[in-house]
Amino acid sequence: MPATLSAFSEIAERYDGFIFDVWGTLYDGGKAFPDALATVRALAGMEKKLLVLSNSPRIPAVVAERLTGIGFELSWFADIVTSGGMVADIVGGRKDVAAQSLGERVLWLGRARFPDALPEGAFTEVAEVGEADWILNAGPENPDAGIEEFEPLLAAGAGRNLPMVCANPDKSVFHRGARQICAGAMAERYEILGGRVRHFGKPFPEIFARCLERISLPAERVLVVGDNLETDILGANRAGIDSLLLGGGIHADDLAERPAQRLPALIAEHRARPAYFAGSLAW
Structure with a gap:
């Protein structure tokens, strides 16, 4: 079972780089999650290398515009990689x-x-x-x-x-x-x-190889953060990168009640194993 985090700050020092999913991780399709915004800001202040990885069919410039529109600063990120890009x-x-x-x-x-x-x-x-x-x-x-x-x-x-x-x-x-x-x-x-x-995109290896190239770090010094076992977590597993699964995104309905009991079944179903689990991306 993954280790359950009460705060993202518990593991911030363990990694030099962080790869963030967008939809369900940083925002809900309309606005940013306030805790996610605060966490990314805190990591940028620690001079961690941050990268956005999205399965959006749009090019990175479009995703960049969306992120700045909901409060993220592009200077926080080393790059943005999208499946559409x-x-x-x-x-x-x-x-x-x-x-x-x-x-x-x-x-x-x-x-x-x-x-x-x-x-x-x-x-x-x-x-x-x-x-x-x-x-x-x-x-x-x-x-x-x-x-x-x-x-x-x-x-x-x-x-x-x-x-x-x-x-x-x-x-x-x-x-x-x-x-x-x-x-x-x-x-x-x-x-x-x-x-x-x-x-093109998560969980396929090609896009994770591009992310590691863009963030200029070895896989063991990077953490993938996402809400989807089938794409974010499985892709990280295949690339040899640790991962954090958030419970408030695509699996929210399954994990709404008794996540400690439901999570093992979801992990087995998707054959994807996160290193950590948290309800949200809270610092």
Whole structure:
């Protein structure tokens, strides 16, 4: 079982760097968690290296603007890394063999809501799955959409064996208390239907390697802080980085009552083991 913390300050001196998730960790989709804001400010004052890691399908500059809008100072962070930023960089720039093998015509899911996952003009956008060479999945246009609404499109894409690039492996988030599906849920369904998916973001190793490179610290001197066992904690485990699970985010309903009894079952279910657990990110 992870060690339960009563205050984040208990472990602040153990690490030189901290990698923070955003949604469910630093803010609720609308405003910053006051305790999280105070904790990040305190760590910055200790001259710790801090990095933001988000499964947002938006590029880092957009996430940076959002963070400053809710009270965080960019000077506190060494860098911001996002799954959408990696898609824009690697796929948009055709920087590896897999990206170079993609065809020219892309069906971009979530284009109006997430317009920066590909650089302008990097590919030719099409409107129908029958015209596409591959699918860019940034998430649903309508945040209140259900996965069943995408079944015909996903089935058609899988039937044509179109590769999919997923710009956000999160399956869902809580936005001001309401659960909404993300690109990860659509990608999961696509794989069940037989489709091929390349995922950018947590829990996949590529994005954690980029974070360690950007923060310029060895894995053993870094702590990942997040609210999601399936992405934040599992990804940290795979990268050999210690992690802190917060109970107030995606697993809030499961951990609302008797977290000490419920947490072992959740850890076993997701096969992800945090080093620490706390109810919130309180200093």
